[in-house]
Amino acid sequence: GNSVTQMEGPVTLSEEAFLTINCTYTATGYPSLFWYVQYPGEGLQLLLKATKADDKGSNKGFEATYRKETTSFHLEKGSVQVSDSAVYFCALSDGSPPTDKLIFGTGTRLQVFP
Amino acid sequence: EAGVAQSPRYKIIEKRQSVAFWCNPISGHATLYWYQQILGQGPKLLIQFQNNGVVDDSQLPKDRFSAERLKGVDSTLKIQPAKLEDSAVYLCASQQGPGLIAYEQYFGPGTRLTVT
Numbered sequence: 447g448n449s450v451t452q453m454e455g456p457v458t459l460s461e462e463a464f465l466t467i468n469c470t471y472t473a474t475g476y477p478s479l480f481w482y483v484q485y486p487g488e489g490l491q492l493l494l495k496a497t498k499a500d501d502k503g504s505n506k507g508f509e510a511t512y513r514k515e516t517t518s519f520h521l522e523k524g525s526v527q528v529s530d531s532a533v534y535f536c537a538l539s540d541g542s543p544p545t546d547k548l549i550f551g552t553g554t555r556l557q558v559f560p
Numbered sequence: 561e562a563g564v565a566q567s568p569r570y571k572i573i574e575k576r577q578s579v580a581f582w583c584n585p586i587s588g589h590a591t592l593y594w595y596q597q598i599l600g601q602g603p604k605l606l607i608q609f610q611n612n613g614v615v616d617d618s619q620l621p622k623d624r625f626s627a628e629r630l631k632g633v634d635s636t637l638k639i640q641p642a643k644l645e646d647s648a649v650y651l652c653a654s655q656q657g658p659g660l661i662a663y664e665q666y667f668g669p670g671t672r673l674t675v676t
Binding site for chain 1: 564601
């Protein structure tokens with residue numbers, strides 16, 4: 447079945463460091479890919495998405511490129527801030543109507559220190 | 561626009577007791593999801609509604625869990641009787657369109673259930 451694998455955390459960085467959180471997936475067909483973020487005490491929020499191969503999703507300085515050849519969707523940010531400290535979830539949707547449930551990875555906790 | 565509302569935010573019960581969670585989705589959203597997030601894991605879908613009909617409940621433990629979405633708006637998720645392994649955060653999410661690929665799912669803050 448479809449699945450998502452994320453790198454384990456926590457990832458600990460100093461402010462302004464470069465961030466990469468690895469995500470790979472297993473899926474049949476052509477899934478859409480997502481990164482969700484969960485700030486402390488809050489619900490999940492969509493950070494970015496990509497719906498087809500070679501698409502690049504971007505938001506708030508974060509980017510991820512849908513790589514079909516390597517079945518990956520790694521999250522990157524050039525310069526992290528303390529406010530980016532959160533748990534990041536990679537997810538896929540197989541987009542098979544009418545059900546388009548999200549399948550999540552286990553999450554990666556990011557801690558950014560001043 | 562108001563987000564997805566859930567209540568209660570926290571609940572502590574003893575095993576074998578029953579509990580119910582409530583969700584109010586974003587106005588006009590046809591699709592509603594309940595996810596279970598166990599500590600250290602990603603959310604896992606329990607049930608998906610489209611309006612007031614069930615689309616997918618393949619991972620719902622039907623011997624103890626039940627859910628309904630009357631009138632295609634609010635939804636309740638019930639556990640009866642609860643087990644220790646039901647301790648988790650229960651997330652409700654809603655989406656604008658039924659089966660529309662890659663439309664954003666909006667999540668509520670969740671209900672944290674502790675079963676002792």
